Amino acid sequence: MTIGKNRISFFTLTLIWVAFTSATAVAAASLPADRNDDVEWYPVSNNVYQLRYENHYTMFIVTDKGIVAFDPLSDEAAEHYVHAIKTVAPGQPLLAIIYSHWHTDHATGANVLRREFGNDVPIIAHERTLARLKELDDETVPLPTRTVNDKGKSLRFGNTDIELHYIGYGHTDTLLVARLPKQRLVYVVDFASRDSVGWREMPGWPLDELIAMQRRLLELDFDKVAFGHGRAGPGDRETIKRQTLYYENLLAETRTAIQEGLSEDDAVIRATHDLPQYRGWGNYRRWFQLNVRGAYRWVQENEHLPKSP
Ligand SMILES: [Zn+2]
Structure with a gap:
């Protein structure tokens, strides 16, 4: 990636609202x-x-x-x-x-x-x-x-x-x-969808930046969200927060699994048990376990966590 994290800037603007x-x-x-x-x-x-x-x-x-x-x-x-x-x-x-x-x-x-x-x-x-x-x-x-x-x-x-x-x-x-x-x-x-899990193993997704981006989104002033994927209809600010919590939960699960020396397969089994709240989400059956595998690999490659003694 060639884009510096610090180069992101929001523009300000003064708008004169035109009556509808x-x-x-x-x-x-x-x-x-x-x-x-x-x-x-x-x-x-x-x-x-x-x-x-x-x-x-x-x-x-x-x-x-x-x-x-x-x-x-x-x-x-x-x-x-x-x-x-x-x-x-x-x-x-x-x-x-x-x-x-x-x-x-x-x-x-x-x-x-x-x-x-x-x-x-x-x-x-x-x-x-x-x-x-x-x-x-x-x-x-x-x-x-x-x-x-x-x-x-x-x-x-x-x-x-x-x-x-x-x-x-x-x-x-x-x-x-x-x-x-x-x-x-x-x-x-x-980068966020309406109450749906991520796509397959989330290939190439920088998960830390994905979460940071969702947080930056919440710095904008809005009430409704029209999404590119997920459940039908618009979402709101809470929908974004649920997405962030989902990715944070995935990362927390896989970090713990890696630190405890669990294999990727065992991490999948445990995350499936530990995170039942996502069973009703879009694409859960198709992709949740792949998401755990993707998060496990991402943490391994990017965070170099020490294993517990
Ligand atoms: Zn895309």
Whole structure:
């Protein structure tokens, strides 16, 4: 990782709130949610919608000048995304696409949105997302046309302010957190999920930084969280705290196991017994034990704990 921990800075800004008066937006927010097994979308705040495609969620905002769409997810998902946008806000232009980070399971699909709304729709992302995607050279993932550095950026689209914050390298060094100050909502992808365990063995995840990043998130002012993964619907500040506690518990369990000389397999057995509170979480059956293995290996490689005599 090339990003210094001390370079993270939050920008400050003074915002003049614009009264929420858009008749179009009011009508859109009152539409019923639409869903089938693979796809659903629903409002999570004034003029803000989450769209789920299979296990991925994204978010779009209806401003009085048009739509701002986050991660298009995939070409297939983006077809549904177009339908959702046109249903919620018929006839509205797409003002921008914003990639949360470079991972292609979130960033793919902008070609489909642009085909529908115009090839000149800007794509906004962190500057290192641009660098990664240039290296990737995949025509299904069009490159960002405007970039944001570690200082973040405050954007305004019509009556809607969107702040983009870089708060750490806990999940790639390219991830932006979007905050909508008026809606008191943040969009959080991959470094925290809604009451769900981590992905498989959490390969390459710097767990100390992941936890630090979740804590930095709580320094931002918000009430609601739209997540990229996990249980449906928005979360809140407590959801983030539960995520942090989960990773802290995983690390504490595996630290103790390593200090006591337990093997990885035995650490898995004990953590499964010791942490029953996560049995109802998303992906527990699939990935909890893999999470313990990942945490065990991460602690071994990074903390060099002395074994108990
Ligand atoms: Zn990711």
